[in-house]
Every structure is written in C-alpha cells, then in structure tokens.
Amino acid sequence: MSDSVKIEGLLGMLTVKLQDDNFVKWSYQFQSVLRGYDLFNYFIGESPCSPRFVIDTETCVTKEVIVAYKNWVKKDLALHSLLIVTLSDDVMEYVIGCKTSQEAWTCLQERFASIFVVRINQLKTEFYTSHKGGESVEKFMLKLKGIKDQLILAGEKVTENDYMIVVLSGLPVDFEMIKIVILTREIAMSLKDSIS
Known part of the structure; x- marks a missing residue:
C-alpha cells in the first residue's frame, strides 16, 4: 500500500472536526490515528525534509532535485491536506498560509494553548465543586x-x-x-x- 493511499484511508478514522471548543478531543483523536501509522512525526518536526538539490563533490550544488525531497514534499502536502479536512471553517482561518504540516500544527497548538489551559481549569473547578x-x-x-x-x-x-x-x-x-x-x-x- 502506498503512502498516499494510506493517508487517504485515514480520513475515515478522523471523525472529529476541530472547533473552538473541542481541541482536547480533536487533538487526542488526530494524534492517536496519525501516531498509529507513524505519520505524526511530520507534524512535530521529527521527520525533517531532505535537501532539495543533489550535491556534486566537484561542482557543488546542482539543479537536479533529489527524489527523497520530492517524496517528502508530496507526503507532507498529503498530511497537511488531511489536517485541513479535520478543521471547521472557522478554525481553518488559523492555518491559511501555512506551507507545511508542522507549520499548521504549530499554529493550532499556539492558538488553542491558552484556551486549553482555561478549559482544564474550568473542568477541574466543576469536578471538585x-x-x-x-x-x-x-x-x-x-x-x-x-x-x-x-x-x-x-x-x-x-x-x-x-x-x-x-x-x-x-x-x-x-x-x-x-x-x-x-x-x-x-x-x-x-x-x-x-x-x-
């Protein structure tokens, strides 16, 4: 099974769309599914992009694009698309302009981090009182x-x-x-x- 087919197949497993009030639930499902297929490392920068051009020991950098670079870009774009499909229209605004899956993930983490802390505090207060x-x-x-x-x-x-x-x-x-x-x-x- 190719990576693109595998990534497309994940769409049916991601049933929760991210909205302003469900980051914890969405993040849990998204991370669980992607970690299960060893793909979450793209979102957190643990699968770095290969160099773009072939380096010739005599002439230095060439204009020949490395196949590994092309494959990485293709896979990252597929994962970025997968992430976008799990966002509500309102939340999608936060990732417009992001070029990689890691950039989009970081934007969402930063956006929802403070909301996340507030929600945790609300839940704790409700739980204990x-x-x-x-x-x-x-x-x-x-x-x-x-x-x-x-x-x-x-x-x-x-x-x-x-x-x-x-x-x-x-x-x-x-x-x-x-x-x-x-x-x-x-x-x-x-x-x-x-x-x-």
Missing part, C-alpha cells in the same frame, strides 16, 4: 466520570481514588454513613456498588 443536587446518584456519578475522562484525555492525572472522594464529597448529608464506611475501609470497595 460538583454536588448531587436533585439528580440521581447514578446521573451525578456519570457526570463526574465524564469530567474525569476529559481531564485524563487532556493529560491531567485523576485517580480512581480522586474520583471516589469527589463523588462522596458531592453527596448530601443523607449519605453520611455510607461516606464514612467507604472512606475508612482498608480494602478498596466499588463506589457504584456501595452507593447503589
């Missing part, structure tokens, strides 16, 4: 699990123990006895089984 309120325990736990999964996806460390403590902290006084039993046990207990 949530309360059950009027929803069911199961719905409350699912909401917190969703936030935990997003934090982990963003590279934050959230253990099962952290999750358990956050869930227990967000439960009302009616669950005080269950909280005490779970928190004082020496052997780990399934949170879902003990609260259900």
Whole structure:
C-alpha cells in the first residue's frame, strides 16, 4: 500500500472536526490515528525534509532535485491536506498560509494553548465543586466520570481514588454513613456498588 493511499484511508478514522471548543478531543483523536501509522512525526518536526538539490563533490550544488525531497514534499502536502479536512471553517482561518504540516500544527497548538489551559481549569473547578443536587446518584456519578475522562484525555492525572472522594464529597448529608464506611475501609470497595 502506498503512502498516499494510506493517508487517504485515514480520513475515515478522523471523525472529529476541530472547533473552538473541542481541541482536547480533536487533538487526542488526530494524534492517536496519525501516531498509529507513524505519520505524526511530520507534524512535530521529527521527520525533517531532505535537501532539495543533489550535491556534486566537484561542482557543488546542482539543479537536479533529489527524489527523497520530492517524496517528502508530496507526503507532507498529503498530511497537511488531511489536517485541513479535520478543521471547521472557522478554525481553518488559523492555518491559511501555512506551507507545511508542522507549520499548521504549530499554529493550532499556539492558538488553542491558552484556551486549553482555561478549559482544564474550568473542568477541574466543576469536578471538585460538583454536588448531587436533585439528580440521581447514578446521573451525578456519570457526570463526574465524564469530567474525569476529559481531564485524563487532556493529560491531567485523576485517580480512581480522586474520583471516589469527589463523588462522596458531592453527596448530601443523607449519605453520611455510607461516606464514612467507604472512606475508612482498608480494602478498596466499588463506589457504584456501595452507593447503589
């Protein structure tokens, strides 16, 4: 299978389009798919471009273009195109003018880095301050699990123990006895089984 066919085949695996509010999810999917095919190194500069012209030891540089250079440019343009196809119209504005996949990736990273930090902080605040309120325990736990999964996806460390403590902290006084039993046990207990 040629590289161009392989790259075209990746399009069906990239189902998330980058918008202003989903960089973590998009980046995770994009990197996972491209790393799986050893192609992400183009985006982070670990697959440098070959010299353009053949060097003759007697006459120095010639006008003959190296085949490896042509192949690199072709592959990089295909990857750059693949990246562009995963962007929403609004986000595409940020990469217009970028000539390589690495340049486009760097622009997106710089654009979304501050938004990324703000989103992480919002998720952490919501995770650590949530309360059950009027929803069911199961719905409350699912909401917190969703936030935990997003934090982990963003590279934050959230253990099962952290999750358990956050869930227990967000439960009302009616669950005080269950909280005490779970928190004082020496052997780990399934949170879902003990609260259900």
